[in-house]
Amino acid sequence: MTTPPDGNPDSNRYSPDQFHYEMIRSELEEVVGQDHISTRDADKKIYSCDWSWMPQMWLDRGQPLRTPDFIVHPGTPEEISAILKIANTYKIPAIPWGGGSGTQGGTLPILGGIMIDVKRMNRLIEIDEQSMTVTAEAGINGSELEMRLNEKGLTLPHYPASANCATLGGYLAPRGTGTISTKYGKSEDLVLSMEVVLPDGSIIETPPVPDHASGPDFMGLFLGSEGVFGVISKATMQIDYLPETRLFRAILFDDLTKAIEAGRRLMVRRLAPTVIRLYDPSSTASRVKEILGYELEGAYMVVGFDGDADIAALQEKKAMEIFDELDGKDLGREPGEKWWNHRYDFYYPPRNLKLPWMYGTADTVTTFKHIETVYYAQKRAVEETYADWNVRYIGHFSHWFHWGAAMYTRFIIENPPEDAREALRLHNRVWNSAVTASLENGGTINEHHGVGLKLGRYMRRQYKEAFPLLEKIKHTIDPNGIMNPGKVGF
Amino acid sequence: MCRHLCPVGNITHNETLTPHGWGQLIAMERRGLLEWDSGTIDALYQCADCGNCESHCVTDQPLPDAIAEARTRLASAGTAPESVLAVARKLDSSSSLYNGDSVQLPTSSGEYALFAGDEADHFSPGSLEAAVKLLNGAGIEPILIGRGRNDGLIPSGLGLRPQAKKLADATVKDLSATGARHLLTLSAGSWFSFSRIYPERLETPLGNGVTVTEVLALLHEKCEAGELALKKSKLDKPFAYIDPVHSVRAENRFGTARSVIDRAFEGNRVELFWRKERSGANGHTGLQFTHPELASKLTRARLQDAKEAGAEILFCDDPGTVGHLKAEASGFGLDVRCLYQALAGQL
Numbered sequence: 069m070t071t072p073p074d075g076n077p078d079s080n081r082y083s084p085d086q087f088h089y090e091m092i093r094s095e096l097e098e099v100v101g102q103d104h105i106s107t108r109d110a111d112k113k114i115y116s117c118d119w120s121w122m123p124q125m126w127l128d129r130g131q132p133l134r135t136p137d138f139i140v141h142p143g144t145p146e147e148i149s150a151i152l153k154i155a156n157t158y159k160i161p162a163i164p165w166g167g168g169s170g171t172q173g174g175t176l177p178i179l180g181g182i183m184i185d186v187k188r189m190n191r192l193i194e195i196d197e198q199s200m201t202v203t204a205e206a207g208i209n210g211s212e213l214e215m216r217l218n219e220k221g222l223t224l225p226h227y228p229a230s231a232n233c234a235t236l237g238g239y240l241a242p243r244g245t246g247t248i249s250t251k252y253g254k255s256e257d258l259v260l261s262m263e264v265v266l267p268d269g270s271i272i273e274t275p276p277v278p279d280h281a282s283g284p285d286f287m288g289l290f291l292g293s294e295g296v297f298g299v300i301s302k303a304t305m306q307i308d309y310l311p312e313t314r315l316f317r318a319i320l321f322d323d324l325t326k327a328i329e330a331g332r333r334l335m336v337r338r339l340a341p342t343v344i345r346l347y348d349p350s351s352t353a354s355r356v357k358e359i360l361g362y363e364l365e366g367a368y369m370v371v372g373f374d375g376d377a378d379i380a381a382l383q384e385k386k387a388m389e390i391f392d393e394l395d396g397k398d399l400g401r402e403p404g405e406k407w408w409n410h411r412y413d414f415y416y417p418p419r420n421l422k423l424p425w426m427y428g429t430a431d432t433v434t435t436f437k438h439i440e441t442v443y444y445a446q447k448r449a450v451e452e453t454y455a456d457w458n459v460r461y462i463g464h465f466s467h468w469f470h471w472g473a474a475m476y477t478r479f480i481i482e483n484p485p486e487d488a489r490e491a492l493r494l495h496n497r498v499w500n501s502a503v504t505a506s507l508e509n510g511g512t513i514n515e516h517h518g519v520g521l522k523l524g525r526y527m528r529r530q531y532k533e534a535f536p537l538l539e540k541i542k543h544t545i546d547p548n549g550i551m552n553p554g555k556v557g558f
Numbered sequence: 559m560c561r562h563l564c565p566v567g568n569i570t571h572n573e574t575l576t577p578h579g580w581g582q583l584i585a586m587e588r589r590g591l592l593e594w595d596s597g598t599i600d601a602l603y604q605c606a607d608c609g610n611c612e613s614h615c616v617t618d619q620p621l622p623d624a625i626a627e628a629r630t631r632l633a634s635a636g637t638a639p640e641s642v643l644a645v646a647r648k649l650d651s652s653s654s655l656y657n658g659d660s661v662q663l664p665t666s667s668g669e670y671a672l673f674a675g676d677e678a679d680h681f682s683p684g685s686l687e688a689a690v691k692l693l694n695g696a697g698i699e700p701i702l703i704g705r706g707r708n709d710g711l712i713p714s715g716l717g718l719r720p721q722a723k724k725l726a727d728a729t730v731k732d733l734s735a736t737g738a739r740h741l742l743t744l745s746a747g748s749w750f751s752f753s754r755i756y757p758e759r760l761e762t763p764l765g766n767g768v769t770v771t772e773v774l775a776l777l778h779e780k781c782e783a784g785e786l787a788l789k790k791s792k793l794d795k796p797f798a799y800i801d802p803v804h805s806v807r808a809e810n811r812f813g814t815a816r817s818v819i820d821r822a823f824e825g826n827r828v829e830l831f832w833r834k835e836r837s838g839a840n841g842h843t844g845l846q847f848t849h850p851e852l853a854s855k856l857t858r859a860r861l862q863d864a865k866e867a868g869a870e871i872l873f874c875d876d877p878g879t880v881g882h883l884k885a886e887a888s889g890f891g892l893d894v895r896c897l898y899q900a901l902a903g904q905l
Contacts, residue, residue, distance in 0.1 A: 106572070110601040113592055114574040114582055130589045141571050167561070168573055187571040207571070211562040216831065233561045233578070416616040 089137065092158055096140055096182065099150040104141040104188065111139050115165065115183045119230075120173040120522060121428060122492060128423045129488035133176070136163065136183035143188050145301040149269040152299070155182055155550045156268065163552050164295040166207065166238030169230035171429065172520025174242060174294045178554045184299060186237055192216055193302070201260055203304040206237030223310050225252035229415045237300040242518025243292040247411055250335075250468045251342045251374070252308065254516065256291045263302035264290050267546040271301070289541070294518050295552040297545050311374035314342065315384050316404030319369045319396040324348055325440060326394040327367040328465065328473070332436045333390045334371070335468050339383045342372040344473075345407065346465040348443070354462060359419050360406055362399075369396070370407045426484035426495055430502035431515040435472040438510035439465070443475055449505040450479050454498055457481045467515065474515040477502070499523075519556045527557025560614040565838035566606050566845075569855050575604050577611035577621050584628050594632060602628060603639055603848045606803075606856065607715035608839035609750070613806040622715070623759065629717025641848045642716050649721035653707035653728065655847075656680040661706040661728070664736045670698050671738035672773070673729065673752070674705035678744055681842075681881025688902035689744055689773050695787075695905045696780035700742055703732040709743075711751035711804075714759055716844045722755070726762040734765060741770045744898075745876035746808035747842075754807070774875050777901070778814040781821055788818075788904040793825035798869035799897075800830060800860060800883065801837035802876030819873060819897070822904040830863045838863075842878035857882045861890040873897045 097105050112135035117123040123133050142148045155162040161181025168175060177183055186207035193203040202224060204213060210231035217223055226239055227246035239255040261274045274287035290297055321327035331344045347356055352368040371387055373380040413419050421427040434442050450461045463477035479498050485491045503513050503526050513526040528535045542558050560577050561567055567576035583602060586592035611621050632638040633646065653661050654676035678686040693700050707725060714722035733741055741764060743749045752770045757763040780786035799815050812834040832838045840860045841853030861883060864872050874880050875897040883894040
């Protein structure tokens with residue numbers, strides 16, 4: 069729908085669309101109460117943009133964005149249910165919003181509609197210290213949840229850079245990853261069960277535990293769905309004790325291949341590193357130098373172990389033997405600890421990538437067999453195709469699995485076109501090159517930022533003949549297509 | 559990325575009413591994408607100016623200054639909310655936000671000046687006298703200045719720069735008249751006002767070599783040095799210290815406040831969840847004038863936090879915070895006590 073131009077409630081003369089608009093507003097207000105609905109211009113504008121480069125650039129160039137028509141703050145899953153029924157009645161979009169920290173445009177209200185901000189649903193329902201789980205409503209802030217767990221010596225071992233603003237629901241919806249996922253897993257590995265409000269208003273719960281033989285992985289349907297299959301309203305997560313110790317070291321390799329092999333050996337020997345952060349030579353020369361102050365040539369790796377002090381020390385000792393076998397130079401603890409203490413500085417001003425620069429994070433994941441192929445294919449595709457723009461391509465290998473690793477690769481153009489439309493087109497072209505290189509060499513279109521609006525156009529290429537099946541599921545769950553339209557390829 | 563510590567954002571759950579939202583509003587207005595109309599101005603004035611965002615900013619962005627600057631432009635243009643313009647009118651004819659104008663000029667001189675302000679007598683009668691008694695117990699005879707005059711922090715935050723500047727000029731003049739080298743404050747807010755707002759935002763430095771110290775910090779120092787002795791009493795109910803508004807803007811005060819309490823009282827001292835570096839604002843901010851209902855919600859949230867922590871007695875030094883907490887405390891079954899008065903009883 070289109071917000072009436074004459075939407076001023078103080079005006080005595082309304083536009084023809086105002087009747088329709090006021091009908092919907094009235095119904096929504098009945099559901100959430102007048103204190104929890106907004107059609108204020110200020111609110112609409114703030115909810116028009118997330119953290120992704122595209123809308124940020126658009127605003128930075130002085131261009132307006134499409135805004136939601138209504139912003140609602142439901143307090144219960146029943147209220148979300150009623151809101152979605154209204155959206156279905158009027159066939160208008162409904163977009164879930166958590167912390168707004170997504171980088172893929174996953175919450176942009178590109179067709180207007182109802183923005184459902186779930187942050188009012190922020191209760192911590194239960195900490196079960198026997199089962200080591202926490203149950204909370206989806207709108208709880210990530211850092212607040214962590215602080216409350218820390219009060220009891222516990223932790224939800226999901227440490228994304230966005231934790232200060234992201235919500236629990238936002239951790240799960242795009243299958244997010246945190247800094248220590250290599251040991252503890254991605255958000256999807258930490259969740260036991262979820263409550264989800266489906267587009268038709270049904271409130272469902274997934275089975276109480278994720279590991280069972282009681283049918284297909286039904287919960288998996290909603291992990292990574294980014295609001296296109298419903299609204300996550302509650303989740304139970306696995307928690308851990310805060311570790312007795314955290315050990316970090318930095319290792320320098322003169323050869324990226326050997327560095328990747330070192331990471332692989334750590335993983336396949338199940339040494340359970342908390343983190344392996346491997347910067348490629350370009351990142352080592354630029355980002356590591358800028359942020360940590362080390363002027364080094366080669367591939368800079370930080371490795372960490374945590375838990376009981378004696379076990380972590382032994383794991384580290386075994387790791388050091390592997391690094392030695394592969395000519396890794398031990399830089400000692402201080403550079404590793406410095407990285408840990410400054411790990412988020414990479415993503416925040418003044419050290420982050422910022423406008424008016426053009427940048428993008430083409431993170432992907434693949435098996436060890438393909439990891440270098442994907443890396444070099446992406447690097448070539450970006451650097452050679454956009455050499456005229458003096459593009460820089462940097463990356464690190466950030467999240468490791470028993471079978472492979474995630475690449476966090478970035479392209480940077482310091483002097484992009486000034487015109488917003490030209491800049492957007494160039495941005496999309498660079499993305500096309502990077503994602504195509506990933507897909508053609510065994511990678512995926514994304515590892516942990518999600519699909520959102522930005523990568524939706526690649527979903528069909530990612531899933532090939534399986535994508536129509538996803539479309540059928542979408543149509544079955546959401547026949548009117550109200551849920552977060554334009555995202556995740558739907 | 560300080561959103562998790564924004565007390566207003568945590569109460570309203572509204573993205574606009576967070577450091578991110580206020581920053582975006584200001585940026586959008588500069589880019590010509592938004593106009594300051596009644597809605598956007600109202601949103602801009604819902605920031606409590608508590609300083610949590612700046613204190614936790616990984617980018618060292620002076621967002622409170624940017625908000626104050628935007629508000630100053632609105633107030634100068636006469637387009638600030640009527641509640642703000644009413645505060646301006648009051649300060650044009652008075653030095654106090656709360657009472658009539660009864661400021662007396664200092665008539666003596668000394669090493670220490672204590673800024674009495676307009677909050678202690680209004681919100682927590684007896685607290686000023688108790689603070690003086692404690693200082694006397696530590697061998698300090700402070701010269702009272704500015705009794706009945708606001709410290710300028712709230713007016714400055716509301717964008718009332720001329721009024722705040724007038725208050726600052728008067729206080730600096732008084733201070734100069736006493737010849738004091740140490741300016742003592744009853745609250746973290748006043749400490750911040752004199753230390754940062756006066757020299758930086760209002761371009762009114764206190765004078766060469768003048769130090770600003772919270773009374774509580776000085777009492778702590780004197781206790782540590784053995785120059786102030788407090789009797790210790792046992793409290794039979796769980797008690798807590800509540801970090802007052804602007805605590806995050808002051809220096810090293812979290813341990814200091816608790817240390818002084820521990821010298822005077824024993825028993826079950828509990829901690830609130832929203833404490834120390836993450837302590838949230840209560841209603842004692844500019845919101846009490848612009849958005850009293852929101853201010854009250856902030857106060858009630860602090861009391862709820864205290865209740866959930868199991869506290870039954872709450873101590874606080876800042877008179878304004880004490881007043882706001884006391885006004886709502888009965889609904890939570892909490893006994894709010896002025897820390898200065900409580901400590902003075904232990905001399």
